[in-house]
Amino acid sequence: MALDGIVTRAIADELQACVGARIHKIHQPSPHDLVLQIRGGRNPGRLLLSANPTYPRVHWTEQTFVNPMEAPMFCMLMRKHCEGAVIEAVRQVGNERIIHLDVRQRDELGDTFQKRIIIELMGRHSNIILLDATTETIHDGIHHVTPSISSYRVIMPGTSYIAPPEQGKHDPFAVNGEREFTAALHGAGSLLLNPPMPDEDSIHFGTAPKPVPAESLTPDKLIVAAFSGMSPLLAKEIAYRAAAANPNEKLPNGLDEIQRTGEMLWPFFRDMMTPFRSGSYEPQIVALAGGNGKSAFSVTPLTHLKGETAAFETVSACLEAFYGDKAQRDTVKQRVSDLIRFLQNERGKNEKKLEKLEESLREAQDADKFRILGELLTASLHQIQRGDTTVELANYYEEEMPLITIPLDPQLTPSQNAQRLFKKYAKFRNSQVFVTEQMGLAEQEIQYLASLLQQLDSASLADIEEIRDELAEQGYMRQREKRGAKKKKSKQPALLCYTSSEGLPIFVGKNNTQNDFLTNKVAGPNDTWLHTKDIPGSHVVIRGANFNDRTLEEAAMLAAQFSQARSSSMVPVDYTLIRHVKKPSGAKPGFVIYDHQKTLFITPDEQRLKDLPSQIKA
Numbered sequence: 001m002a003l004d005g006i007v008t009r010a011i012a013d014e015l016q017a018c019v020g021a022r023i024h025k026i027h028q029p030s031p032h033d034l035v036l037q038i039r040g041g042r043n044p045g046r047l048l049l050s051a052n053p054t055y056p057r058v059h060w061t062e063q064t065f066v067n068p069m070e071a072p073m074f075c076m077l078m079r080k081h082c083e084g085a086v087i088e089a090v091r092q093v094g095n096e097r098i099i100h101l102d103v104r105q106r107d108e109l110g111d112t113f114q115k116r117i118i119i120e121l122m123g124r125h126s127n128i129i130l131l132d133a134t135t136e137t138i139h140d141g142i143h144h145v146t147p148s149i150s151s152y153r154v155i156m157p158g159t160s161y162i163a164p165p166e167q168g169k170h171d172p173f174a175v176n177g178e179r180e181f182t183a184a185l186h187g188a189g190s191l192l193l194n195p196p197m198p199d200e201d202s203i204h205f206g207t208a209p210k211p212v213p214a215e216s217l218t219p220d221k222l223i224v225a226a227f228s229g230m231s232p233l234l235a236k237e238i239a240y241r242a243a244a245a246n247p248n249e250k251l252p253n254g255l256d257e258i259q260r261t262g263e264m265l266w267p268f269f270r271d272m273m274t275p276f277r278s279g280s281y282e283p284q285i286v287a288l289a290g291g292n293g294k295s296a297f298s299v300t301p302l303t304h305l306k307g308e309t310a311a312f313e314t315v316s317a318c319l320e321a322f323y324g325d326k327a328q329r330d331t332v333k334q335r336v337s338d339l340i341r342f343l344q345n346e347r348g349k350n351e352k353k354l355e356k357l358e359e360s361l362r363e364a365q366d367a368d369k370f371r372i373l374g375e376l377l378t379a380s381l382h383q384i385q386r387g388d389t390t391v392e393l394a395n396y397y398e399e400e401m402p403l404i405t406i407p408l409d410p411q412l413t414p415s416q417n418a419q420r421l422f423k424k425y426a427k428f429r430n431s432q433v434f435v436t437e438q439m440g441l442a443e444q445e446i447q448y449l450a451s452l453l454q455q456l457d458s459a460s461l462a463d464i465e466e467i468r469d470e471l472a473e474q475g476y477m478r479q480r481e482k483r484g485a486k487k488k489k490s491k492q493p494a495l496l497c498y499t500s501s502e503g504l505p506i507f508v509g510k511n512n513t514q515n516d517f518l519t520n521k522v523a524g525p526n527d528t529w530l531h532t533k534d535i536p537g538s539h540v541v542i543r544g545a546n547f548n549d550r551t552l553e554e555a556a557m558l559a560a561q562f563s564q565a566r567s568s569s570m571v572p573v574d575y576t577l578i579r580h581v582k583k584p585s586g587a588k589p590g591f592v593i594y595d596h597q598k599t600l601f602i603t604p605d606e607q608r609l610k611d612l613p614s615q616i617k618a
Contacts, residue, residue: 003057003121005095005229010281010299010315011058012092012099017043023085023103028075029065030331032142034128049119049128051142055327056126058099058119059316063324064616066461074142078130081105081115081139093163095171095229097121102133120164129155136161169228173277181269182262188226189217189255214254219261223269233296234272240304241268272300283318284311297322328460336456336464342477347449354442361435367428372397373406374421377414384414448588451536454564455511466493466513470589493517498558499613500551505543508558512590515539516583519592525579528552530559533572533599537563541578556602557609569603
């Protein structure tokens with residue numbers, strides 16, 4: 001569910017803690033996101049401003065971000081005007097999804113400048129805009145909007161800022177009684193039934209409002225149409241509470257009984273707005289029942305949704321839990337799309353190569369047929385004349401000695417025809433060894449590429465670069481030339497480390513570079529090594545020898561979770577001591593052989609793994 005005006009109000013209230021604080025550093029880890037490091041004030045930390053078209057949001061964050069080696073132009077502009085600036089005010093515009101951050105900065109001469117950072121959280125139209133607070137002239141936006149995109153408002157350097165068009169809805173916090181509430185519902189319903197005459201632009205772009213049928217005017221739709229900042233989720237919650245309080249009376253649709261509709265809805269609308277008006281919120285996420293993975297969040301209890309509810313102390317914690325993984329996975333997918341296509345193409349080539357090699361092997365397995373034909377010809381040379389195209393001979397290799405027809409090359413002598421068959425026999429016999437060897441190499445390539453695709457499925461932004469470097473080192477692709485100052489390559493990769501319920505460290509390698517380093521360098525001979533059986537996945541190591549079944553179970557869950565079988569149940573996981581794990585000479589990165597293993601079957605419990613403390617250890 002998208003952010004609505006009520007959630008935006010809660011965010012703005014929470015961000016009042018940074019008034020008087022200073023913007024210490026600014027980073028732009030992705031084309032849509034800014035991270036402001038805030039110092040001072042009541043709540044120093046990192047503030048995420050995101051104009052992601054799918055996941056727009058603003059909140060305090062604990063996530064780590066990988067910043068580009070060369071800062072984007074918008075980031076450089078923000079640093080010039082806002083680094084070191086003091087945040088003077090944070091406010092929401094009306095009840096809309098727009099937040100203004102007013103900041104004050106002094107230049108080298110001591111002159112004061114007032115700037116304004118505008119964050120518009122409007123789906124695919126989301127934006128972060130920096131402007132001069134006095135003249136409202138735009139310095140720049142994280143997303144440009146040219147006249148060809150919008151004739152109403154242009155977001156380009158040097159243009160005047162124009163706010164998004166108002167929707168003409170009522171402020172839900174300004175409604176003081178049932179009569180005013182009912183009138184707002186009636187007015188909104190009338191506009192839906194009889195929309196105003198469209199202008200030329202809306203007709204041209206196909207955005208002209210169309211009349212809706214009267215029976216579609218349900219109470220929740222009337223609330224959404226009447227009041228700014230009210231999402232369908234909150235409107236359905238109000239209607240549900242009203243219906244639950246009047247089980248013997250159905251909420252009427254349409255405008256015919258609008259007085260009764262207003263009378264039934266008003267107490268619950270008022271009761272919901274009262275805590276919001278005083279800045280009291282109850283952030284929570286509801287994981288919807290049914291196992292489809294969908295969830296919803298709000299800042300008030302969602303009693304109309306059935307599912308598991310998780311409550312949060314702050315709106316930021318709620319938004320980070322809801323959006324964090326989704327946004328990060330989308331960003332990773334965008335970064336790895338070229339790698340995924342490349343690996344899939346390489347795997348496809350090797351699968352076709354394997355099919356052709358299998359066909360060649362089947363042909364080579366018939367090599368004895370040519371030897372027998374050659375020996376039959378040699379034994380019967382006196383019966384064959386040069387120029388014959390075929391000869392019919394008894395096959396004395398079979399008990400009944402059936403007649404067999406052997407094709408001949410008329411331009412060759414009988415002896416040369418026999419030698420030709422012996423050469424075919426030798427060629428096919430010798431090719432069996434070569435073809436079998438090539439099939440083994442092709443199968444290894446397919447397994448290696450499958451393991452890389454699995455690693456990309458759970459990779460972070462930092463992991464991607466290690467996989468890309470590995471492919472370059474293995475000769476699959478050219479190394480990217482990076483502009484600007486080259487960072488010194490770390491001698492050892494950072495590893496993801498979980499702490500088991502017993503307090504033991506469990507390390508996970510998320511790509512082949514990390515797998516090799518973990519298994520061959522970090523782990524001791526008596527540490528326990530785990531890996532999914534015959535399934536591409538991560539190397540997992542329990543550091544320490546004294547642990548019980550609970551730690552082993554958690555480590556096995558991690559091995560299954562970071563594997564191709566992460567969505568399966570009863571995943572087979574092998575475990576053995578590190579001293580029984582060996583890397584063959586010349587093997588592909590991440591490839592090992594092992595013995596003395598035992599196998600257990602485990603079903604990953606995602607919530608249990610989330611509850612384990614984890615950190616990245618360099």
